[in-house]
Amino acid sequence: MAVRIDASQAPVIDGDLSDPVWAKAAVIDKFTQKGPNPGEPATERTVLRILYDQNNLYFSFYAYDSHPEDIIPGSMQRDGRLSAADSVALYIDPGQTRRNAYNFEVGAAGGRTDELELNNTQELKEWNAIWTSGAKRVSDGYTVEFSIPFASLSYDPSKTVWGFDAGRRIRHKNERIYWGGWAPTLEFTDVSQSGDLTGIENISQGLGLDVQVYGVIRLKHDWQLPGDGAGISFTAGGNAFYKVTSALTDTLTVNPDFSDAPLDVRQVNTTRFSLFTPETRVFFLQDVAAFEFGGRNFARSSQDRSSNNARPFFSRNIGLASGTPVSLRVGDKLSGQYGGFDIGALSVLTDNTPNSDGQVLSVVRVTHPILSESKFGFIFTHGDPTGQTSNTVGGLDFQYYASNFFGRNIFQADAYYMRSHSSKKGDDDSAALALNFPNDPWSGDLVFKQIGANFTPALGFVNRTDIRQYQGTGAHLTRYRNMFLNQLEFGTDYLFITDFQNRLESRENDAYVRFATTRGDELWLRAINSYEDVPALFNLPHNVPILAGPYDWTNVSARLRSFDGRPLAVDAEVICCSFYNGRSIHSIVKLSYRPNPYFEFIPSWDGSFIELPTGSVDIHVLALDSVVNFLPDMQLALQAQYDNISQRFAVSLRYRWEYEPGQELFVSVGQAAVIPGQTFVPGATQAAIRLGHTFRY
Numbered sequence: 001m002a003v004r005i006d007a008s009q010a011p012v013i014d015g016d017l018s019d020p021v022w023a024k025a026a027v028i029d030k031f032t033q034k035g036p037n038p039g040e041p042a043t044e045r046t047v048l049r050i051l052y053d054q055n056n057l058y059f060s061f062y063a064y065d066s067h068p069e070d071i072i073p074g075s076m077q078r079d080g081r082l083s084a085a086d087s088v089a090l091y092i093d094p095g096q097t098r099r100n101a102y103n104f105e106v107g108a109a110g111g112r113t114d115e116l117e118l119n120n121t122q123e124l125k126e127w128n129a130i131w132t133s134g135a136k137r138v139s140d141g142y143t144v145e146f147s148i149p150f151a152s153l154s155y156d157p158s159k160t161v162w163g164f165d166a167g168r169r170i171r172h173k174n175e176r177i178y179w180g181g182w183a184p185t186l187e188f189t190d191v192s193q194s195g196d197l198t199g200i201e202n203i204s205q206g207l208g209l210d211v212q213v214y215g216v217i218r219l220k221h222d223w224q225l226p227g228d229g230a231g232i233s234f235t236a237g238g239n240a241f242y243k244v245t246s247a248l249t250d251t252l253t254v255n256p257d258f259s260d261a262p263l264d265v266r267q268v269n270t271t272r273f274s275l276f277t278p279e280t281r282v283f284f285l286q287d288v289a290a291f292e293f294g295g296r297n298f299a300r301s302s303q304d305r306s307s308n309n310a311r312p313f314f315s316r317n318i319g320l321a322s323g324t325p326v327s328l329r330v331g332d333k334l335s336g337q338y339g340g341f342d343i344g345a346l347s348v349l350t351d352n353t354p355n356s357d358g359q360v361l362s363v364v365r366v367t368h369p370i371l372s373e374s375k376f377g378f379i380f381t382h383g384d385p386t387g388q389t390s391n392t393v394g395g396l397d398f399q400y401y402a403s404n405f406f407g408r409n410i411f412q413a414d415a416y417y418m419r420s421h422s423s424k425k426g427d428d429d430s431a432a433l434a435l436n437f438p439n440d441p442w443s444g445d446l447v448f449k450q451i452g453a454n455f456t457p458a459l460g461f462v463n464r465t466d467i468r469q470y471q472g473t474g475a476h477l478t479r480y481r482n483m484f485l486n487q488l489e490f491g492t493d494y495l496f497i498t499d500f501q502n503r504l505e506s507r508e509n510d511a512y513v514r515f516a517t518t519r520g521d522e523l524w525l526r527a528i529n530s531y532e533d534v535p536a537l538f539n540l541p542h543n544v545p546i547l548a549g550p551y552d553w554t555n556v557s558a559r560l561r562s563f564d565g566r567p568l569a570v571d572a573e574v575i576c577c578s579f580y581n582g583r584s585i586h587s588i589v590k591l592s593y594r595p596n597p598y599f600e601f602i603p604s605w606d607g608s609f610i611e612l613p614t615g616s617v618d619i620h621v622l623a624l625d626s627v628v629n630f631l632p633d634m635q636l637a638l639q640a641q642y643d644n645i646s647q648r649f650a651v652s653l654r655y656r657w658e659y660e661p662g663q664e665l666f667v668s669v670g671q672a673a674v675i676p677g678q679t680f681v682p683g684a685t686q687a688a689i690r691l692g693h694t695f696r697y
Contacts, residue, residue, distance in 0.1 A: 001026055001199040007053040013147045015110070015136030017060050025049035025060070028166065031177040036486045036518050038184035038440075038479070042177040044141075046088075046168050050197070054204050057148045061088040063108070063168060065141040070172040072565045073109035073137075076597045076629035077637075078658065079125060082107045084564040084594065086171045088144050091117065091181075091191050093163025094155030095247070095337060098373050099401065100289050101163065101191040102129070102153060108142045109597035110135040110632040118289045120190040120401070121296060126285040129153075130210075130662045130694065151205045151696060154336045157246045164197035171565045174520035183408060184479070185440045192373065192403035192410065207697040208243025212662070214692035216257050223682040239283070248336035248343065249287070256283050256328055258319075259668050259688040263652050266641045268619050270608065272538040272546075274463040276308040277316065284315035287335035290344025291315075291365045293379045295399040295414025296434040297449060309469075310430045310451045312379050312393045312418055313363045314461040318348055321359075321385050327351040329358065342367040342377070356387030361459060373401040379418075384458040390423040391458035412436040420456045428452030428465075444474040453500075467505065470496040487516035507531040520563035524573075528555045532580070541645040544615035546580055553578035567595050582612035600627045620644045633658040642675065649673045649680075662694030 003026050011019035028048040033040045045064040052058060063086070065071055074085020082105050089105040101117045112133045116124040129152040135144045155162070167178040180195035216235045237255030244250050261280045269275050279285060291313055298311055308314075319326055331348035344365040350358050360383060367377030376398045384391040395418030405411035412435070419429040432449040453466035475491030490513050497506040512526040533550045540546060559573035568591065575586040590604040606621040624640040640651040655667040667690075672683035 002050045002052050002057070002197055004199070004202075005051050005053050007055060010053055010056065010147075011051070011058055011060070011145060013058075013132045013134045013145045015134035015143050015145055017062060017143050017145070021051065022049050022060055025051045025058075028179055031166075031168065031179055032182040034167075034176045034178050034182045034184055034186070036174060037481045038182065040481075042168075042170070043173065043175060044170055046177065048088075048166050048179070052200065052203070054202065055149060055151070055206075057092075057146070057150070059090060059146040059148075059166075061144045061166075061168070063088060063141045063143070065170070067172070068137070068139065068141055071108050071137075071142060072171045073597045074107040074111055074171070075594060075600055075627070076107075076109050076111040076632045077600070077627050077635050078111070078633055078656070079113050079128070080111050080600070080627065080629075082111060082113055083169070084171065084569070084592070085109070085111070085169065086142070087169045089167045089169075090146065090148075091163075091165040091167075091194055092148070092153065092197075093191055093194060094153055094159065096159070096161065096163045096196075097369070098163060098192045098194070098403065099375075101165075101194070104131065104133075104146060104148060106133045106135055106144045106146065108135060108137065111597070111629070112632060116289055117189040117191055119292055119295060119399070120192055121187065122292075123189045124285060124288055126280065126282055127288075128282065128286075130696070132661055149696075150203050151208065151210070151243075154243075154247045154249060156337060157203070160199060160201045162197045162200055163191060163194050165191060165194035174518060174563065174565070183440075185410065185438050185443065187438075190410075192401065193408075205243055205246055208246070209697040210241040210662075211238065211695045211697070212240070212692060213238040213695075214257065214690050216259065216688055216690045218259070219687040220684060222684045244334070245336070245338060248334065248338045251283075251286070251333040251335070253283055253328075253331045253333075256281075256331065257688075257690060258283075259690060260654065260656070260666055262654075263639045263641055263650055266621050266623060266643055266650075268541060268608075268621055268643055268645050270540055270610075270619070272534070276461060276463070279314070279316045281315075281319075283331070284318065287333065287344065288315075290335035290342060291346070291363060291379075293365060293377075293395065294397050294416045294432065296412060296436050296445065297414055297416060297432040297447060308461055309464050310418070310432075310449065310455065310457070311461040312395050312457050313365070313381050313459055314457075315346075317385050317459050317461075318361055319350065319385075321350075321353050321356065321387070324353065326353055326385070340368060342375070350385065353387070359383055359385060359387050361385060363459060370398075371400070373403060375399050381457065381459040386458075388424075389458065391421065391456060393418055393420045393457045393460065395419070409437070409439045412438075418455075418457075420454075422454070422456040422458070425454040425456050428454035428456070430455045440479075441477050442475070443477070445472055447471040464497075466499060468498045468500065468502070470494075470498075482518075484517055485515060486518040487514070489514040489516075503533075504531065505533050505535075517563075520565065522559075522561045524557070524559040524561075526557045526559075528557065528575070529553075530555070540610065540612075540617055541619060542615070542617045544610070544612060544617045546612070547614065551580045553580060555584075564592060568593050579610055580612060582610065582616075584608060584610045598629050600625075600629075602626065618644070647674050647676050649675050662696065664690075664692045666690040666692070 031042040047062040085107040087107040091101045093101040116127045131148045165180040181193040240252045334345040347362040363381045381393045397416035400413040414434045417431045430451045434447045436445040449469040477489045495508045510528040515523045557575040561571045571590045593601040602625040608619040621643045626638040628636045634657045642649045653669045670686045674681045
């Protein structure tokens with residue numbers, strides 16, 4: 001039970017636990033291993049204390065360690081990668097949804113992250129809240145303090161019991177411990193078996209109004225346009241976040257600025273279907289859980305085209321018209337809970353384009369809890385970003401979840417039905433059913449999805465229609481205790497895609513074995529059989545043709561992923577040696593070098609060497625991510641990318657200083673270029689300086 005204090009007694013958030021008020025706090029000191037030995041007591045003592053006043057939640061951790069010299073401090077980067085560090089984490093679920101939660105994590109070096117856990121399957125790292133933390137190394141471990149304002153959360157004030165969990169990574173032992181959800185089959189995002197935090201009452205969000213204003217100076221120069229001088233502009237804009245109720249937030253944005261969005265992941269397409277590129281803009285990522293639809297039908301890897309196919313709403317389409325960026329004039333979003341319903345509603349007005357007037361694009365998503373852990377709902381979208389058609393999509397879904405299925409097993413069953421209307425293509429529909437049993441030692445799932453030939457979600461994502469898709473997995477995991485080998489897993493994945501006459505169009509089946517050591521190193525071995533019935537000629541990069549006809553080929557792959565708590569870690573995979581009716585070797589190598597909390601250097605290479613009877617092509621995609629951390633809230637980040645197919649190079653340099661919670665200075669510089677051969681041909685240079693301030697009332 002959380003202990004209430006007066007605001008005048010609040011601890012100073014600096015990582016030092018000497019504040020006398022902590023002696024009054026509720027104490028949690030029993031934590032259980034999730035790994036490497038699930039169910040056993042934690043090997044190191046952890047003491048969590050909990051306080052609150054009218055305005056804030058306060059948490060402190062004392063992370064004792066018998067070998068403090070081995071603690072991996074990790075990065076100090078704001079929203080950096082703390083999974084490679086010794087760290088502590090909180091999961092807060094004010095609505096006791098057992099599906100969605102706020103996650104706050106702090107590393108031993110003071111780096112902090114905040115994210116949303118969505119539907120027990122996905123994490124949204126781009127979500128940011130106003131909160132403070134402090135960390136301090138001590139002789140027998142490290143200590144951490146959190147202060148989380150109630151104004152940064154959405155909640156029902158009538159509920160005095162919140163879903164809650166806490167965890168710790170003892171990274172130098174590859175050990176993860178939790179207070180509640182320690183079951184080994186639970187994903188990091190799964191809060192279905194979390195505990196409860198009681199006694200939260202008579203709290204305040206103030207007026208519930210945050211006004212975020214900023215001014216942006218932009219410079220742009222295109223080196224390939226003769227006589228084009230440096231274009232300098234100034235834009236003022238901002239966001240207003242108003243709590244209509246304690247659990248329902250209205251967000252108004254005017255002249256939104258996306259200069260802090262990272263570079264898109266560079267991809268080279270070797271399929272006949274368009275690729276999926278995830279959203280990176282903060283405005284659309286805030287409260288994205290309110291728009292989630294369809295459950296596990298869309299819950300696989302963001303790069304998995306079979307999963308993302310037929311999404312009814314994909315916010316990346318807002319701000320693009322036929323691939324051309326379009327500015328947004330104004331947008332309004334309503335998200336949260338009201339009257340027992342979860343609500344997400346968004347409407348934006350885009351700028352004019354050379355081919356169309358500004359568009360009003362809208363989406364509404366509503367769900368309602370049913371049974372103990374399940375929900376049903378609907379979604380409705382309206383608008384076409386191109387302005388060339390009238391388009392609407394309506395859909396219903398049901399997401400069943402049972403966290404105590406025949407004991408402590410988990411079982412999920414998700415289903416949806418959608419219908420689209422397009423003034424160009426008419427009406428058509430899509431439907432899906434997914435069953436999931438993610439347990440230990442046996443796990444598996446089944447997915448069926450059907451997409452009509454004319455199903456057209458203009459505000460969503462679709463790259464393959466007129467199909468029926470059958471997808472599934474099955475696996476068996478054996479765990480070993482106190483041995484070099486910690487896990488041995490055997491499994492299989494399958495994917496069949498047919499047309500509506502049940503004629504096979506695509507197939508991919510694999511069988512794999514995975515070895516994991518107690519230290520945290522992993523080795524994957526796979527055999528993969530693929531089949532494609534190509535209906536018409538299409539071209540690989542450099543116009544290498546794939547002729548129409550059926551193709552069947554088999555590959556083997558090996559992947560080695562070393563323990564990422566070391567200063568130098570590697571993740572490498574080789575897939576060999578067939579592709580359609582020719583040969584191919586596909587290699588992916590990613591290095592992570594983190595010598596200290598101040599510096600990260602992460603280069604990667606994705607290469608394919610393809611030889612077909614119709615021609616050959618080598619594909620190289622190079623990327624570099626690097627960060628210099630001056631303070632936990634001051635970073636300089638570098639991104640660079642290049643691929644030899646487009647011969648395009650891009651580099652982005654971003655400096656961010658959050659000198660106070662909600663107050664920020666941001667500077668970005670970007671350069672585009674083409675590198676044909678050994679010549680560097682500069683393209684556009686862009687720079688932005690943004691000063692933002694949040695007023696909280």
